[in-house]
Amino acid sequence: MLNEFRCKVCNRLLAKLTDESVVETKCPRCKTLTSYEKGEIIVREIKNESIERIRNFNSRREENG
Numbered sequence: 001m002l003n004e005f006r007c008k009v010c011n012r013l014l015a016k017l018t019d020e021s022v023v024e025t026k027c028p029r030c031k032t033l034t035s036y037e038k039g040e041i042i043v044r045e046i047k048n049e050s051i052e053r054i055r056n057f058n059s060r061r062e063e064n065g
């Protein structure tokens with residue numbers, strides 16, 4: 001069973017991985033450094049322009065309840 005490893009900033013699909021996988025990669029779209037460890041997606045390093053995208057994303061989620 002594979003999990004989708006998606007960028008938390010731009011939601012690009014980076015890989016499909018098992019629960020046991022440990023991967024670190026840079027998103028080709030927004031350059032956010034992201035790692036995947038045993039089913040958990042962790043943002044390691046984020047560009048300033050990407051922080052704005054996250055803020056926009058979070059505010060959308062709040063509006064949706």
Ligand SMILES: [Zn+2]
Binds near residue numbers: 007027028030032
């Ligand atoms: Zn991205």
